[in-house]
């Protein structure tokens with residue numbers, strides 16, 4: 001659970017953001033993010049909360065690890081932790097998928 | 099020189115998926131592994147022992163076979179980096195007693211099977227107790243909003259997870275929502291482990307995402323007191339190699355300092371907004387970390403201002419009735435505590451992979467996906483070729 005999961009902000013409504021996590025649209029909370037975010041920004045999420053706006057020039061490097069992990073089998077514990085982090089965000093009112 | 103580059107040449111225990119990422123920048127990986135080997139040789143004594151304190155670091159090290167690339171003389175060990183594993187027996191017992199008394203308990207998945215004195219929450223659940231798994235504190239609150247009955251969130255995790263619990267509590271949860279905090283705070287336990295006479299930790303690799311919250315400046319005091327370098331590192335294989343190279347360099351140069359090798363997430367100050375919420379809700383207090391030691395300031399407990407949500411103050415939890423029940427004989431042979439203190443390893447446990455496996459875990463380190471035993475079991479033990 002230390003790994004968290006990055007996602008791309010689609011919409012911001014007050015303290016809630018619609019975020020695209022590798023093709024899955026979910027809601028994440030912005031109560032404790034370090035900087036204001038807007039659509040297009042990437043955020044790192046931990047158990048349903050965004051804790052960091054990822055600087056634009058770092059995004060590609062950040063995503064690589066997760067893209068690899070999400071291709072891993074169900075039983076891989078590192079991949080399962082990342083999927084758990086996506087499940088920690090709220091199902092989006094806009095439907096399950098982006 | 100370890101073979102980081104040619105995908106075909108055979109590291110037998112190379113885990114699946116290792117290649118793609120490890121070789122994203124093969125030249126850089128080769129350079130880092132070479133530098134680590136060179137500097138360890140320059141230090142000229144073995145082993146050089148460094149500790150990381152994060153289950154995700156161990157997952158990445160084991161999954162991507164990084165230990166194969168470390169030189170013979172470098173020991174990289176996992177310390178108390180699994181919050182579920184360090185949750186002490188009486189903390190589990192509190193949740194067990196609440197659930198047995200008919201209170202609905204919700205918790206993170208890995209907490210379900212962590213052994214208490216007499217039994218785990220999973221066992222209470224199978225005997226009809228209302229125990230539910232949630233992925234987040236927000237889901238725990240939603241469960242409470244759907245009922246008038248009390249709901250206790252048995253909350254575990256380090257800084258990164260504690261800030262989520264804090265955010266929920268300042269956001270006006272319903273009056274039937276309570277928190278039983280088993281949250282732990284990493285910096286104080288580093289002091290304890292650094293002082294243990296049995297371990298000779300020469301440097302710490304600090305977890306990038308916990309430091310995202312606290313900032314790397316928090317380790318400056320530790321370095322001043324213990325004269326041991328601390329390097330903050332990310333989780334990608336190259337991040338970890340870069341962090342280790344920096345750490346070994348500081349050890350070689352006899353330069354105790356804090357260096358941040360994960361600037362894409364970590365700043366000196368950290369996330370101030372998250373810190374404000376964390377310390378508004380929690381205070382630190384001393385407590386036992388399972389199998390390791392009493393850790394002054396290592397536990398996070400709710401402040402008085404949030405007493406009305408504190409399960410410890412709102413429920414009478416009588417643990418004594420569990421104490422007459424001895425833990426299972428196998429449990430008493432678990433050496434999880436020694437492993438997390440850095441003085442043993444899973445392969446030294448006679449039960450590892452035999453009586454103790456992920457489907458039938460004996461100790462907490464085999465339960466949690468962040469536990470050393472579970473990680474080594476999944477990724478093929480301790481590959482050091």
Ligand code: SF4
Nearest residue numbers: 432433447454461471
């Ligand atoms: S293998 Fe099982 S019994 Fe042995 S130390 Fe690890 S968790 Fe404990």
